[in-house]
Amino acid sequence: MDNKKIAEMLEEIAEMLELDEEKDRHFEVRAYRKAALTIGSMQEDIRDLYKRKGERGLLELPGIGKGIAGSVIEFLENGRMSKYDDFKKRYPLDFKDLSNIQGLGAKRIYKLYRSLGVKDLSTLKAAVEKHEIRELEGFGARSEEELLRGIKRVESGKGRLLLGSALPEAETIISKIKRSGLVDAVELAGSARRMKETVGDLDILVISNKSKEVMDFVENMDEVSETVVKGPTKTTVMLKIGITCDVRVVKKESIGAALQYFIGNKDHNVKVRQIAIRKGYKLNEYGLFGSRGKRIAGRSEKEIYEKLGMQIMDPEMREDRGEVELSLEHKIPKLIQLEDMHGDLHVHTNHSDGSDTIEDMILEARSIGREYIGISDHSKSEYVAGGMDDKKFAKHFDEIDKISDKIDGIKVLKSAEIDILKDGGLDLQRKTLERMDYRLGAVHTNTKMGKDEMTKRIIKAFESGYVDILAHPTGRLIQKRDPIDVDLDRVLEAAKDNGVIMEIDSFPERLDLGDENVLKAKREYGLKFSIGSDAHSKAQLGFIRYGVGTAKRGWLRSDEVVNTYHIAKLMKLFKG
């Protein structure tokens, strides 16, 4: 997949454009940055999009116009981008790595290049170590130290964290700040609040009149490895887990405005602020202000959106995917909430690769309020994961029946995560499949096969009539493994024809389907979904909240997710 490569090239072009001394090209710079962001965060391979829809497909992407589309097409067709190559001849520098260093932008990078010949991380490091940098005009001993810290940070840098790591860390920090006694309220903002699958930094907002004490407290928390910036109302610290955390202190009358400002992604915010300007207002993180600078709103987000003639929406929607327009029409859907989840249909036990017993998993599910749980261990092709054959499944199901007879207050369903074999067949015999309450199908093996073959393989499995839910449909592992090469549109179409439910696997490194594809499957194919925890231990049953976050990011209502149904309705669906 070339998305990342193309995004990096566009990002570097933006850096190099910043160096133009003859005229201010900063809007052009922003255009390239936006295009880079769009392409870098796409879930579909841009090459596929281009094959399918040609230039028109690229032009439909936000922030891509004729100019940038031309460069992208040139790269897709010929493997090179002349605009990039031309710039690179003038500036033979590794902007990509260097600009990762905190405090280094295009201009300072170029200055270091011209005066000291710094081209990449290693030459920068050498210059720092020889104390050459402190001699430069505009730099000093402190900048040199800062750069050294920046280099170390990048070298040990882990980049973005999975939501499943970042969110619990944020919750720990928030509860510590709350318990400090220095604050009236603490709120999470940023991409973690939007439940984005990966998080680059944490944004925390605090209401307090002891600003300085709060800043000191944050700096000295156990989770912190170093202070990056510290001012009277804002402190940035590097956390030991490898991402930074911004803590801002705001006044009570501004908290709504601050939340509005720091929760939405950039594009969402720009649009909302443009609406404010059209109405003759000004919106910033301190409030919504009228023409004479009078504060009109700011205490709550709802108040701000309402004064703008908009309907407030959950944080997960604020990605500028059409929600601003919908909000102006007061047509924001009522999204699914965690409390709507009545059951879990994807759970493993120690009969395959889980670590807890059937009984423990059932009891834990009951204790967190589930009305039903589906036990879905692996089938035999997954031998590394302790997958079972038909004989073992017969015994396994007997045991589930026996245990569930003993336990009240929760309905236990028999299922399996059945391998969809290379030829599209299923990994278990019909009589085993018939004994299940419902069936998950999944691709685990031969994941590198060609697109057409893979697509046919999955569709054939659907047509057997024994796949109720397609588990982790694309098989991706975030930051680790690309999705399988499959024609998702054909798969979704076939799912619609065969009544197959798409899973949102809640495991933090899967979140599969991802948010964009959830939205696509809902909008274009009207499919139903199941949010499964894919828990391999008791504690992991709680992962379902990440799946719910992804569902909300895909704009799902509770009636579109089958495990919000009560058991009778669900069983009718599976029998039907």
Added chain:
DNA sequence: GCCGTTTTCGGCCCGACTGTTTTCAGTCG
């Protein structure tokens, strides 16, 4: 370079923090 319920031209968010500056440029989000 992108974009269109003020538009095919003329806008495009703006405040906080830092270091080295003696009044602000660069960077960040």
